[in-house]
Amino acid sequence: MELRLDVHDRVDHLPGQHYVVRLTAEDGYTAQRSYSVASAPGDPLVELFVERLDDGEVSPYLTDVVEPGDELEVRGPIGGWFVWDGTTPALLVGGGTGVVPLVAMVRHARDLGRLDLLRVAVSARTLAELPYADELAEAGALVVTTREAHGIRPAARLTAMDLLPLWEEGQTAFVCGSAGFAEAASQLLVGLGIPAAAVRVERFGPSALELPKR
Incomplete structure (x- = not known):
């Protein structure tokens, strides 16, 4: 599933970087997962691809529960080695x-x-x-x-x-x-x-x- 986010104070990413999505339960328990960015740097939104795992702690919530307008805690972009700068073959x-x-x-x-x-x-x-x-x-x-x-x-x-x-x-x-x-x-x-x-x-x-x- 494609998850498209409007990230406030966004820093432009490089292709190959990823974001961490963190969920916090009412009892304070937290779980986080990293998802690679699928969108180009010029896209006004950040697109993540989420594969639903039946026994996952994060993906079922992102694919089955999240609705447009919901707020998520994210951190990124992250990564500096597995990136393509757009200028080299x-x-x-x-x-x-x-x-x-x-x-x-x-x-x-x-x-x-x-x-x-x-x-x-x-x-x-x-x-x-x-x-x-x-x-x-x-x-x-x-x-x-x-x-x-x-x-x-x-x-x-x-x-x-x-x-x-x-x-x-x-x-x-x-x-x-x-x-x-x-x-x-x-x-x-x-x-x-x-x-x-x-x-x-x-x-x-x-x-x-x-x-x-x-």
Whole structure:
């Protein structure tokens, strides 16, 4: 679900940054989660993508309870390493909801008229489970699905041969997804000869609790 916020005294974010949303119960108990920003810096609102987790403490409230006009406690933007400045070529590789910060990069590039700077490859189990699928496809992204065929491509994981035509000298690679996806994708890139220093990785999930969750 897309959650669009009017943030008072907002500081413009960079594509790739995230916000922390904090909820406080009547008894004083608090829970907070980090969500990557999907909107471009030029968007007057801050758009977060919230994946509903049945056993979550925060996402069910944000997806099922929050209504237009409600106030939320947020902090951000946060993060300075996994960001794209809009001026240099980049290869974006995302898995599942890990595409969210990459969408912000795509939107920023579109606003600047520089989509030519980006090459994008994304993967999900099914097309229905891929956030912003239509928008990514319109931006020229390679879309791979692992549980169903997509177009003329059978169900399959992202491979080195998928990424090889997208890589160009001088790019920075941004990889975002679950810990398993991020590890596999970054290994594919390094295996192609891409310098490890040129690969920036953001993981989320149980083994990366300190990083943004979605």
